[in-house]
Amino acid sequence: MHESCRVIDLEAREDGVWLWAECHDEPRRFDLAVIATGHVWPDEDEATRSFFPSPWSGLLDADIPVCKVGIMGTSLSAIDAAMAVAVQHGRFVEEADEALRFERDQGSEELTITLVSRSGILPEADFYCPIPYEPLSVATPEAIERAIGAGPEGLLDRVFALMVREIDAADSHWSARVSLSDLDADSFADAYFADRQRHDAFRWAEYNLKEVERNKRERHTVPWRYAILRLHEAVQDVVPHLTEPDRERFDAGLGKVFVDNYAAIPSESIRRLLALREAAVIDLLELGSDYDMWVEDTGTLIEVTGTTHDFAVFIDARGQKPLKTKDLPFPRLRRQLLAMGEDIPDVGEDTCSWPRTPCVAVSRSERCLTSYMIAPSSRALPPAPRSARRSPRRCRDQRHGLAEDWRSSGIGDERSTCETICAGGAS
Numbered sequence: 284m285h286e287s288c289r290v291i292d293l294e295a296r297e298d299g300v301w302l303w304a305e306c307h308d309e310p311r312r313f314d315l316a317v318i319a320t321g322h323v324w325p326d327e328d329e330a331t332r333s334f335f336p337s338p339w340s341g342l343l344d345a346d347i348p349v350c351k352v353g354i355m356g357t358s359l360s361a362i363d364a365a366m367a368v369a370v371q372h373g374r375f376v377e378e379a380d381e382a383l384r385f386e387r388d389q390g391s392e393e394l395t396i397t398l399v400s401r402s403g404i405l406p407e408a409d410f411y412c413p414i415p416y417e418p419l420s421v422a423t424p425e426a427i428e429r430a431i432g433a434g435p436e437g438l439l440d441r442v443f444a445l446m447v448r449e450i451d452a453a454d455s456h457w458s459a460r461v462s463l464s465d466l467d468a469d470s471f472a473d474a475y476f477a478d479r480q481r482h483d484a485f486r487w488a489e490y491n492l493k494e495v496e497r498n499k500r501e502r503h504t505v506p507w508r509y510a511i512l513r514l515h516e517a518v519q520d521v522v523p524h525l526t527e528p529d530r531e532r533f534d535a536g537l538g539k540v541f542v543d544n545y546a547a548i549p550s551e552s553i554r555r556l557l558a559l560r561e562a563a564v565i566d567l568l569e570l571g572s573d574y575d576m577w578v579e580d581t582g583t584l585i586e587v588t589g590t591t592h593d594f595a596v597f598i599d600a601r602g603q604k605p606l607k608t609k610d611l612p613f614p615r616l617r618r619q620l621l622a623m624g625e626d627i628p629d630v631g632e633d634t635c636s637w638p639r640t641p642c643v644a645v646s647r648s649e650r651c652l653t654s655y656m657i658a659p660s661s662r663a664l665p666p667a668p669r670s671a672r673r674s675p676r677r678c679r680d681q682r683h684g685l686a687e688d689w690r691s692s693g694i695g696d697e698r699s700t701c702e703t704i705c706a707g708g709a710s
Contacts, residue, residue, distance in 0.1 A: 293318070294615035309361045312593055318613075335598040339365040342598060347371055350393045352596035353583060357567070359548045361554055361600035365396050368598075383554045385562040395412050397567045397594070398584065403569025404479040405488050405556070408495040408545040411502060412509045419510075422517045423450040431524050439529040443468040443537070446514055454506035472536040476543075484567050485560045492553045499504065508544065515541040598617050 295301075299312040333343045338360055347368045354361050354368075372391035376384050386395070412487035422445040430441045443631070447466070451458040458464070461474040469672040481489050498505065514522075518537070525533060575586040608620045662691035 290613070292615050293613045296617060298579065331435045333580070333596050333598075334578050338367070338598060338600050341557075343367055347596055347710065349391050351401055351593065352394070352396045353568075353585070353592070353597045354396065354600050355400075355598065356396050357405050358546065358600065359406065359552060360396055362548070362552050364598050365559065365565060366555060367554075368396055368596075369394075369564060373562075373564075375558060377554060383558045385555075385558040385564060387564070393660035394564060396559070397592070399566050399568045399570060400564065401570045402476070402480075403484060403567055403571075404476060405484045406543065406546060406548045407488075407491045407506060408550045408553045409617040410495050410505060410508050411499045412504045415425060416513050416516075419449055419513055419517060420452055422514055424517070427517055427520055431521060435524055435526045435529070438511075438521060439468050439525055439533055439537075443471070444539075444608060446471075446518070449514060450507055450510045453510040457507040469532055469536050473538050474507050475540045477641070485557060488553055489557055492550060492557070495550060511540065511544045515545055576586075667688055 285306055288304050290302060290304045292310075293300065293302040293316060299314055300316040301312055302312045303310045304563065313434065332345075335345070342364060349372060351475070352365075352368050354364050364392040369385065372394050375386055376386055378384065422442075430438060435442065447458075452462060461477070463471075463474070472634055482490075518541070522533060556565065565642055566614060566666055568585075570585070570587055573588075577584045578597070579596075583594045585592045585594070597660070607616060611617045611620070708709075
């Protein structure tokens with residue numbers, strides 16, 4: 284581990300990946316380099332005392348007063364931002380029965396934190412499932428290839444038909460409950476989110492947490508959830524072949540389902556969220572699609588259905604856009620990618636493979652769930668055999684394990700290393 288060691292350049296060569304860093308007199312060679320600089324974080328200078336354009340634009344070093352705090356988003360980043368504010372004005376206390384409560388500091392009674400989102404729903408807790416993934420029985424690689432081979436017209440609907448059969452084979456009870464056979468690629472998302480939409484967000488989070496923890500103890504996998512998790516990887520191969528209208532349909536429906544299913548969050552984050560709710564610190568504001576927002580010097584105003592909400596401090600915790608190749612701060616690597624015509628680094632299908640050939644894995648995801656491989660010859664590597672791959676789920680679970688250590692401090696900083704590179708030999 285090299286802390287505060289700024290990497291200044293990278294180059295993929297025939298004999299490996301060479302890395303230049305300020306803390307090394309000479310470049311070093313690695314078999315694999317993983318770059319986690321894939322997001323554009325707003326400069327800390329853009330933040331004010333009342334507005335933070337991202338959770339990482341000075342929030343962790345700022346003294347947040349006792350006031351009304353608004354946070355845009357309900358993802359893990361938004362929840363961690365809420366924790367960063369809350370622990371400045373109180374502490375989490377674990378009871379003998381492992382229940383968690385939040386104790387306010389004296390004088391912090393007026394602190395409120397509001398999570399703001401269009402949907403008004405919270406992510407669910409990470410669920411138990413077998414690793415490595417069990418193979419799909421219907422949406423097999425061969426079935427997906429046949430669907431793609433039939434042409435782009437109607438492709439989304441053909442693939443959704445495979446999804447319906449896969450989910451029904453895995454969990455006929457859930458399929459009947461949501462009337463899966465009557466759904467299409469556009470209406471499936473509504474059925475998927477219906478339970479959370481019908482119930483109070485925090486009541487559902489409490490119910491879901493109990494279910495998830497019980498399933499972990501009993502090593503029980505919820506079949507329909509696991510089917511959707513595995514379908515995510517199968518369907519991602521289809522997306523580049525969709526027509527433009529079908530791509531828009533996918534993004535508006537199935538894409539949201541896959542993201543929500545894949546981005547389930549650690550149970551500890553839900554526990555802390557519920558403890559803040561019980562202490563009357565946190566609530567949730569559903570914006571819908573029609574709202575107005577003004578950022579002013581003295582605070583942020585949001586108007587929804589005729590009601591104006593005034594926040595003295597506001598944090599935008601939504602996702603950031605990925606870097607383009609021209610923005611990469613590594614001159615040699617930038618020239619190599621641009622020479623390949625990669626204005627935006629392409630994303631390879633292999634998430635966590637460890638190829639024997641020297642390469643560079645450029646992360647384009649905030650949580651390092653995807654990577655781009657560049658061979659020493661500056662040509663994209665072929666995907667590793669499935670038998671050699673490590674499950675993205677496993678990588679995510681390992682990340683959560685590290686995050687639990689960070690969260691034990693009360694802040695829960697789960698940032699990727701945006702200014703440094705983690706590099707090591709391939710196993």
